[in-house]
Amino acid sequence: MKKNGMPVKILHSDRVFDAVNVLVMCVLLLIFVWPLWFVLIASFSAPSQVWLGNVVLLPKEFTTAAYEAVLDYGAIWVGYRNTIFYTAAGTVLNLVMTICAAYPLSRRDFMPRNVLMFLFMLTMYFSGGLIPTYLVVGKLHLLNTPWAMMIPGAVSIYNVIITRTYFVNNIPQSMHEAAKLDGANSFQFLLRVVLPLSKPVLAVIGLYYAVGHWNDFFSALIYINDKNLMPLQSFLRDLLMTNKMSLSNMQGLDAAASEAKLQLAQTLKYSAIIVSTVPVLCIYPFIQKYFVKGVMIGAVKE
Amino acid sequence: MGESFRLRLKRDIRKNWILYVMILPVVIYYAVFAYAPLYGIQLAFKNYRIRDGIWGSPWIGFEHFVRFFKSYNFGLLMRNTIGISLYSLLAGFPIPIVFALMLNYVRNRFLKKSVQMVSYAPYFISTVVMCGMIVIFLHPDTGILNTLRGFFGLEALDFLSRPEWFKSIYVWTGVWQGMGFSSIIYIAALSGVDHQLHEAAIVDGASKLQRIFHIDLPSIRPTILMLLILQMGSIMSVGFEKVFLLQNTLNVQAASVISTYVYQVGLINNDYGYSTAIGLFNSVINMLLLVAANQICKRLTQESLF
Structure with a gap:
C-alpha cells in the first residue's frame, strides 16, 4: 500500500498477523529448501556419516566418492545421452508444431479457425485410453523406436492455447496488413515479426516441453x-526405487566391505539425483520470471 | 449455400495456402493420436484377438464391464482412487490459496521473492526423483522422519510398507511438490485486485484478516471456482506414475488405483479388451463429474467453465 499521508493506526491484530506470517514463510522456506539441500550435502558426504544421520546442515567428511561411483555407473550415461537427444529433438518438434498450430489459429482471416480450435480443444476432455493409443503407436511401427518418445506427445493443446492467446494479444492485425502491403507473405511475417516479438511465450512453453521430456x-x-x-528416468528408477545395485556383486566380501558397499550404494542415490536434476534446476532461475506471465496468459478464458 | 461455402473455402485456401500447409501436420497429429484411438474404444465391447484385429474381433457387449464390477478389485480400486483424490483435493486445493493470500501480505520483498522462487522449484523435479527422495526420507534406518521419531523416543516405522500410510505420503508429498506452482495463478489474480479497495479498508480500520476475507477472497473467487470445477473433473483419475513408482508388495492394497490397474491388466497381462473397458468406464465417470460440477457451479454462482 502506498502511504497517503494519513496517519493510520497500526492494529494490534495486524502485528500478530505479520509476525505469524513471517514465521510461516520462514518455516516454508526451510521445508522447500532443506530436502533439496540435504540431497546435495549428502552426495558430498562420507557414506557412513549419512548413514549415521550426522549430515544435517553441511557435508561431513567431504568426499566425491558418490560422484565417482556415478561416473562408473555406465547405464546412467546411456540414459543421459538418450534423454539429451529426446529433450532437444522433442522440444524442437514441440515448438515447431505448436507454432504451426497457434499462428494460423490466431489469424482472424483464417477460415477454418473456429472449427479446428474446437476440434483440438475437444481432445482435452476425452482420450482413447491407454490401450487404444498403444495400438495406434504400434500400428505406426513406432514401438521401441526413439520416435515413440517424441511423436505421441508432439503437441499440447494447453501450450497451443497459451501461444495463440499471446499472438492474438500482442501482434496487432494492422501489423500483418502493413507487412502484406510490403509484399511479405504469412510465413515471412511469422519468421521476421511474430516470432521475435513472442520470445517470452516461446521461452515459457519451450521450458514446459523441455522439462516434460527430461x-x-x-x-x-x-x-x-x-x-x-531408455531415457535417464528409467535408469534412475532402477537406481532409486529398487535395491538391485546394492545387492549385486556382494558375494565374497566380508561384513565391513559389504557394509561399505551398501552405504556407497545409498549415497550413489544422492549423487544420481543431483546429476539428473541439476540441468533442470540450472535453467529454471533464468526462465522463472516468465512463469507468472505464462500462467496468466493460459488462464485467460476462451 | 453449399456452393458459396465451397467457393469461399476455395478462395481462402488460395489466399491463405501457407496457413493451411502450416496447420496440416497438426491436424494430422490430432487425427492420428487423439481421434484414431477412439476407434479402438470398441475393444471395450469386444473379445480382442490379435489375429482378427480390432475390427474382426467378435462383439461381446458389456461382458468386460460386468466382469470389472463383479471383480474383487472393483471396490478396492474405487475406494483407493476416490480416497486418494478426495484427500488430495481437500489438502492440495486450499493450501495454495492460503499460501498465495499470506504471501501477498509479506512486506519484506526479499523474503517474498525467495519463498516464491523456492516454492516453484519442486514442481520441476521428476516423479522418479520425487519418489526416490520419498524413499530416502522415509527410510526406516536412515530417513530423517525416523531420526526425528527416534529423537522423541518413538520407534522407527517403515512407512512405505504400511498400507495405512500410503495416502498421506502420496498427498503431502504432492502438496510439497505442487503448492508453489499452483499458487502462481492465485498470486496473479491477487495482483489484479484494486488497490483502492485496500486503501479504503485501511482508512476504515480493517485488519489484514478482515481485508483477506472481505476483499481478497471475493476478488479471486472466479479463479478459485474455475480451478475447482477442473479438479472435480479429475476426481476419478489419480496420476499413474507416482502411485506406480511407490507401489510395493507390502503396500499394494492401498497403492492400486484405476490407472495402475489399467496398465497392469493391459500391458502386463495383455488383456486389451478388459483394460480398455476399465479405462473407458473411468473417462466416462470423469466426464460426468466435470459436467455435474460445472452445472452445480453455474446454478450456485453463475460462474462456469462452459
Whole structure:
C-alpha cells in the first residue's frame, strides 16, 4: 500500500498477523529448501556419516566418492545421452508444431479457425485410453523406436492455447496488413515479426516441453523395451526405487566391505539425483520470471 | 449455400495456402493420436484377438464391464482412487490459496521473492526423483522422519510398507511438490485486485484478516471456482506414475488405483479388451463429474467453465 499521508493506526491484530506470517514463510522456506539441500550435502558426504544421520546442515567428511561411483555407473550415461537427444529433438518438434498450430489459429482471416480450435480443444476432455493409443503407436511401427518418445506427445493443446492467446494479444492485425502491403507473405511475417516479438511465450512453453521430456518416465515404460533407448528416468528408477545395485556383486566380501558397499550404494542415490536434476534446476532461475506471465496468459478464458 | 461455402473455402485456401500447409501436420497429429484411438474404444465391447484385429474381433457387449464390477478389485480400486483424490483435493486445493493470500501480505520483498522462487522449484523435479527422495526420507534406518521419531523416543516405522500410510505420503508429498506452482495463478489474480479497495479498508480500520476475507477472497473467487470445477473433473483419475513408482508388495492394497490397474491388466497381462473397458468406464465417470460440477457451479454462482 502506498502511504497517503494519513496517519493510520497500526492494529494490534495486524502485528500478530505479520509476525505469524513471517514465521510461516520462514518455516516454508526451510521445508522447500532443506530436502533439496540435504540431497546435495549428502552426495558430498562420507557414506557412513549419512548413514549415521550426522549430515544435517553441511557435508561431513567431504568426499566425491558418490560422484565417482556415478561416473562408473555406465547405464546412467546411456540414459543421459538418450534423454539429451529426446529433450532437444522433442522440444524442437514441440515448438515447431505448436507454432504451426497457434499462428494460423490466431489469424482472424483464417477460415477454418473456429472449427479446428474446437476440434483440438475437444481432445482435452476425452482420450482413447491407454490401450487404444498403444495400438495406434504400434500400428505406426513406432514401438521401441526413439520416435515413440517424441511423436505421441508432439503437441499440447494447453501450450497451443497459451501461444495463440499471446499472438492474438500482442501482434496487432494492422501489423500483418502493413507487412502484406510490403509484399511479405504469412510465413515471412511469422519468421521476421511474430516470432521475435513472442520470445517470452516461446521461452515459457519451450521450458514446459523441455522439462516434460527430461522428466518423462511414462512413455519409456509403455513404448520402449530396448535398454539402449531408455531415457535417464528409467535408469534412475532402477537406481532409486529398487535395491538391485546394492545387492549385486556382494558375494565374497566380508561384513565391513559389504557394509561399505551398501552405504556407497545409498549415497550413489544422492549423487544420481543431483546429476539428473541439476540441468533442470540450472535453467529454471533464468526462465522463472516468465512463469507468472505464462500462467496468466493460459488462464485467460476462451 | 453449399456452393458459396465451397467457393469461399476455395478462395481462402488460395489466399491463405501457407496457413493451411502450416496447420496440416497438426491436424494430422490430432487425427492420428487423439481421434484414431477412439476407434479402438470398441475393444471395450469386444473379445480382442490379435489375429482378427480390432475390427474382426467378435462383439461381446458389456461382458468386460460386468466382469470389472463383479471383480474383487472393483471396490478396492474405487475406494483407493476416490480416497486418494478426495484427500488430495481437500489438502492440495486450499493450501495454495492460503499460501498465495499470506504471501501477498509479506512486506519484506526479499523474503517474498525467495519463498516464491523456492516454492516453484519442486514442481520441476521428476516423479522418479520425487519418489526416490520419498524413499530416502522415509527410510526406516536412515530417513530423517525416523531420526526425528527416534529423537522423541518413538520407534522407527517403515512407512512405505504400511498400507495405512500410503495416502498421506502420496498427498503431502504432492502438496510439497505442487503448492508453489499452483499458487502462481492465485498470486496473479491477487495482483489484479484494486488497490483502492485496500486503501479504503485501511482508512476504515480493517485488519489484514478482515481485508483477506472481505476483499481478497471475493476478488479471486472466479479463479478459485474455475480451478475447482477442473479438479472435480479429475476426481476419478489419480496420476499413474507416482502411485506406480511407490507401489510395493507390502503396500499394494492401498497403492492400486484405476490407472495402475489399467496398465497392469493391459500391458502386463495383455488383456486389451478388459483394460480398455476399465479405462473407458473411468473417462466416462470423469466426464460426468466435470459436467455435474460445472452445472452445480453455474446454478450456485453463475460462474462456469462452459
